[in-house]
Amino acid sequence: MNAVFAAAWQRRQNQGTVWMLAGMGLLLVAVPLVLAFVAGPRAAAASGMTVLGIVLAGGWASLVFSAMQQNHPGLARLVPGHVASLRRALALSWFAAVLVFGVAVQAIGGRNGFEAGLAFGLGAMALALMLRWPLSWAFVWLVPTTMDWWLHLPPVRAAWALVQQVDAQQPLLLMAGVAALAALGLLGLIEQGGPAHERAWRRRQRWAASLGAPAPGNPRQHQLGVPGWLMNAATAPYRAWMRHLCRRPRSSAMTRAMLVLGPSAHWTGHLGAALAVAFTNALVIVTLSMAMPGWYVHAPTAAAWGLSFGLMSFALNPLLNSSQAFHATRQEQALLRLAPGVPQGAALNRAIALQQGVHAVIAWIVCAAGAAMLSQWIVDDARTAVAIALSCLPLLPGLWRDWARAAAPSPARMVTVMLQLGACTGVASVLLARGVPLLAIGSLAAVVTLGLAIWRWRALSRAPGAWPAERLAAGA
Amino acid sequence: MNDEIASPTAVVEGLHVAYGQQEVLRGLAWRLQPGQVVGLLGRNGAGKTTLLESLLGLREARSGTVQLFGHDVRSLGDAQRARIGYVPQQSDLFDWLTPAQLLAYFRSFYPRWNEAKAEGLLSRWDIARDKPIAKLSGGQKQRLSIVRALAHDPDLLVLDEPVAGLDPAGRRDFLRELVERVIDRGTTVVFSTHILSDLERVAFNVAFLAAGRIVLQAPLDELLDATRRIAGPAAQLESLRRRHGLEVLRSTPLPDGRLQMLVRDAEALAPQAALSVDSVTLEDLFMDLTQ
Numbered sequence: 033m034n035a036v037f038a039a040a041w042q043r044r045q046n047q048g049t050v051w052m053l054a055g056m057g058l059l060l061v062a063v064p065l066v067l068a069f070v071a072g073p074r075a076a077a078a079s080g081m082t083v084l085g086i087v088l089a090g091g092w093a094s095l096v097f098s099a100m101q102q103n104h105p106g107l108a109r110l111v112p113g114h115v116a117s118l119r120r121a122l123a124l125s126w127f128a129a130v131l132v133f134g135v136a137v138q139a140i141g142g143r144n145g146f147e148a149g150l151a152f153g154l155g156a157m158a159l160a161l162m163l164r165w166p167l168s169w170a171f172v173w174l175v176p177t178t179m180d181w182w183l184h185l186p187p188v189r190a191a192w193a194l195v196q197q198v199d200a201q202q203p204l205l206l207m208a209g210v211a212a213l214a215a216l217g218l219l220g221l222i223e224q225g226g227p228a229h230e231r232a233w234r235r236r237q238r239w240a241a242s243l244g245a246p247a248p249g250n251p252r253q254h255q256l257g258v259p260g261w262l263m264n265a266a267t268a269p270y271r272a273w274m275r276h277l278c279r280r281p282r283s284s285a286m287t288r289a290m291l292v293l294g295p296s297a298h299w300t301g302h303l304g305a306a307l308a309v310a311f312t313n314a315l316v317i318v319t320l321s322m323a324m325p326g327w328y329v330h331a332p333t334a335a336a337w338g339l340s341f342g343l344m345s346f347a348l349n350p351l352l353n354s355s356q357a358f359h360a361t362r363q364e365q366a367l368l369r370l371a372p373g374v375p376q377g378a379a380l381n382r383a384i385a386l387q388q389g390v391h392a393v394i395a396w397i398v399c400a401a402g403a404a405m406l407s408q409w410i411v412d413d414a415r416t417a418v419a420i421a422l423s424c425l426p427l428l429p430g431l432w433r434d435w436a437r438a439a440a441p442s443p444a445r446m447v448t449v450m451l452q453l454g455a456c457t458g459v460a461s462v463l464l465a466r467g468v469p470l471l472a473i474g475s476l477a478a479v480v481t482l483g484l485a486i487w488r489w490r491a492l493s494r495a496p497g498a499w500p501a502e503r504l505a506a507g508a
Numbered sequence: 509m510n511d512e513i514a515s516p517t518a519v520v521e522g523l524h525v526a527y528g529q530q531e532v533l534r535g536l537a538w539r540l541q542p543g544q545v546v547g548l549l550g551r552n553g554a555g556k557t558t559l560l561e562s563l564l565g566l567r568e569a570r571s572g573t574v575q576l577f578g579h580d581v582r583s584l585g586d587a588q589r590a591r592i593g594y595v596p597q598q599s600d601l602f603d604w605l606t607p608a609q610l611l612a613y614f615r616s617f618y619p620r621w622n623e624a625k626a627e628g629l630l631s632r633w634d635i636a637r638d639k640p641i642a643k644l645s646g647g648q649k650q651r652l653s654i655v656r657a658l659a660h661d662p663d664l665l666v667l668d669e670p671v672a673g674l675d676p677a678g679r680r681d682f683l684r685e686l687v688e689r690v691i692d693r694g695t696t697v698v699f700s701t702h703i704l705s706d707l708e709r710v711a712f713n714v715a716f717l718a719a720g721r722i723v724l725q726a727p728l729d730e731l732l733d734a735t736r737r738i739a740g741p742a743a744q745l746e747s748l749r750r751r752h753g754l755e756v757l758r759s760t761p762l763p764d765g766r767l768q769m770l771v772r773d774a775e776a777l778a779p780q781a782a783l784s785v786d787s788v789t790l791e792d793l794f795m796d797l798t799q
Binding site: 267369 | 586
């Protein structure tokens with residue numbers, strides 16, 4: 033079992049992401065401390081528990097990811113005790129996380145630690161199962177969006193009443209029930225070889241390959257069923273735009289060259305993905321409306337927040353996707369660099385930056401306007417959505433990188449962007465809570481963004497040509 | 509233009525390229541004449557890909573210069589770039605497109621595009637025009653990459669292990685195409701490969717890369733005809749070398765105090781008492797010169 037923990041640690045070491053653990057620890061201490069000064073001890077305790085929950089759940093998910101990678105069908109079948117070791121390691125770490133969280137809640141709140149621990153345990157297990165079955169991420173949107181409806185369903189209310197009764201009278205029975213659910217989850221997470229395991233492994237490999245590929249809509253996605261079909265449909269505007277440009281020999285060479293990054297980092301891919309998501313959501317809403325007339329009467333605040341959050345994460349897609357796209361198409365960029373008409377050196381950097389910048393700003397404007405309108409419509413308050421959107425602005429100049437020296441993308445890069453987003457959102461929320469007007473927040477965001485943009489633009493003029501990316505990275 | 513054609517296609521001088529502390533190319537000098545076909549040989553990790561990428565300006569040098577068609581490779585204009593064809597080692601490029609889309613895309617960049625040649629090669633090599641590239645076999649991807657590089661009739665064709673992913677039939681077809689359509693057109697061709705028999709079929713020149721330098725470049729026939737491996741007492745070998753003006757490519761001490769030498773310009777040498785003289789194959793040269 034120690035080998036399982038060691039492998040997870042070594043993976044982090046080899047990827048150079050050990051520092052993230054230190055970052056998490058710092059977050060755990062810094063957030064409650066800052067909030068204790070700004071918003072008082074109560075808010076500090078609540079936020080401290082939230083951060084602890086996120087850190088514990090993140091750590092558990094990371095361990096699950098590592099264990100799933102180790103759970104190869106061949107090893108599961110041939111290596112004695114491998115499956116049992118993986119399951120034991122996950123069970124032990126799950127139990128430890130539940131215990132830590134429950135005790136912490138009990139120590140700070142004085143009560144409900146037991147229930148909080150169990151709820152956390154179920155949440156962590158749900159997170160792990162989402163890693164195992166990626167399509168279940170849809171529940172992250174569906175569950176809160178439809179919460180107001182399903183919480184009132186008679187079977188759900190009856191089940192909830194039963195849980196409360198058992199909790200009051202037989203807490204150990206409740207604990208045993210949760211443990212049984214967790215054990216079932218573990219059985220699903222770690223498989224023991226055989227054809228079903230083999231199929232599931234291959235399916236996950238295909239998912240990983242399609243997510244790592246430069247293009248959603250990569251032909252490999254025909255093997256992914258409906259999601260693959262949707263991804264393919266999402267790239268239709270990219271293909272149409274390419275046909276259009278190639279038919280017009282006078283179109284700008286740089287406009288054509290930008291197609292090299294694939295749909296995931298191109299505005300046509302972004303537009304296609306937005307249309308595909310809108311189509312899917314519309315389909316869900318129409319189906320729900322037909323199956324349960326009047327369900328939207330109870331449309332909760334959560335729906336507004338869910339949609340606003342989704343829109344703003346969409347606005348940051350150019351930022352999140354560009355690293356992967358630049359990395360995955362390095363060889364293609366080399367061919368483009370040799371093609372006539374494509375700018376070279378600093379001119380290439382500026383041309384790429386300009387196209388990316390326009391793309392990112394338009395995406396931001398559309399998504400911010402959408403989030404504000406939705407919030408205004410559903411909860412009659414667009415202030416928070418606008419503040420969050422404004423707080424995202426300073427992240428956009430992060431697109432303008434020295435791609436020739438950039439390192440290959442890693443999960444750490446993604447986490448860094450998300451942490452930056454979290455920090456910006458936190459600052460915006462605190463400023464809003466302290467009564468700072470939106471105009472002032474907007475002005476501050478604009479000044480910071482402008483400063484960063486000028487600094488990055490000047491750096492790009494001195495940087496070596498962006499293509500092929502990563503050729504001058506340390507260790508390349 | 510005539511001056512450009514008469515001048516060397518590529519001139520590399522004092523090229524140093526390093527990855528961090530590891531120096532891969534160490535003051536490399538190289539010259540490619542118009543119409544020359546050069547097979548680049550070197551062990552794994554010798555720096556063949558680095559050299560080819562540096563030749564095309566895709567990799568920054570620590571020092572040294574590279575000139576293509578008389579221009580600094582760092583500031584090639586559109587006219588010079590239109591004369592270059594490149595087949596990188598990795599063949600699964602643009603795998604989110606179909607072959608037809610890929611060729612239409614590249615056609616939009618090049619002022620000269622031989623549509624008939626591209627279509628002919630697609631048909632001859634049995635590459636489906638509308639099948640996603642990701643679903644083509646490794647060999648078909650490699651062939652498509654070659655079609656893309658040949659379609660604009662380049663004057664300099666650089667191929668990084670172009671036949672590594674092809675089966676023997678594919679290799680034969682590719683080499684035939686290379687000889688009939690490219691070499692006869694007077695195109696300068698540089699390609700790296702590990703398959704020595706292929707190189708023997710088409711390369712009129714071979715260049716050996718070792719220790720970060722081109723240690724030898726010569727016409728292949730001349731090299732095989734005039735290179736010998738001789739072994740014998742050190743003093744006798746030295747006297748022989750001086751007398752015949754032999755160029756020593758490599759000298760290796762043998763356990764019994766004797767010496768073994770790989771020498772050039774030795775076609776007239778015949779075995780003598782206590783002295784062995786053997787012909788060499790390309791594989792022998794590869795093993796000796798790339799150590």
